[in-house]
Amino acid sequence: MPNKYSLVFLKEAEYDIQDAFDWYQQKNEKLGHQFMTEVENQIGFILNYPLTSPIKHKTYRQARVAKRFPFSIIYTILNQEILIISVFHASRNPKNWKNR
Numbered sequence: 001m002p003n004k005y006s007l008v009f010l011k012e013a014e015y016d017i018q019d020a021f022d023w024y025q026q027k028n029e030k031l032g033h034q035f036m037t038e039v040e041n042q043i044g045f046i047l048n049y050p051l052t053s054p055i056k057h058k059t060y061r062q063a064r065v066a067k068r069f070p071f072s073i074i075y076t077i078l079n080q081e082i083l084i085i086s087v088f089h090a091s092r093n094p095k096n097w098k099n100r
Helices: 011-027 029-048
Strands: 006-009 055-057 060-066 069-078 081-089
Touching: 006 011, 011 029, 011 069, 011 081, 029 060, 029 069, 029 081
Parallel strands: 006 081
Antiparallel strands: 055 060, 060 069, 069 081
16 A cells, blocks of 8 residues: 655754764764664654654654664654654753754
8 A cells, every 4th residue: 555645854853863873873883774774664664654653742743763772753744744853862852853
């Protein structure tokens, strides 16, 4: 069954992913690629099952990237579009993404 949603990233969310990738790459090149694979897998899951992640604030949903990587993907659904707001580390203040 084809996906009925399109995917859009805020520029800030793209920067979030790149920053995390760069950080993991500096620690271990394999970790950077594993992080990206987990992010891509979770985004694929979100595209197929966008309503399964819990609502954390107003209409914003939160999906964990993976147990191994303490990041969450914050997104909202607008019509037929999934808008990725942020990919943030669990130790960061969630108010940072709420202002996007």
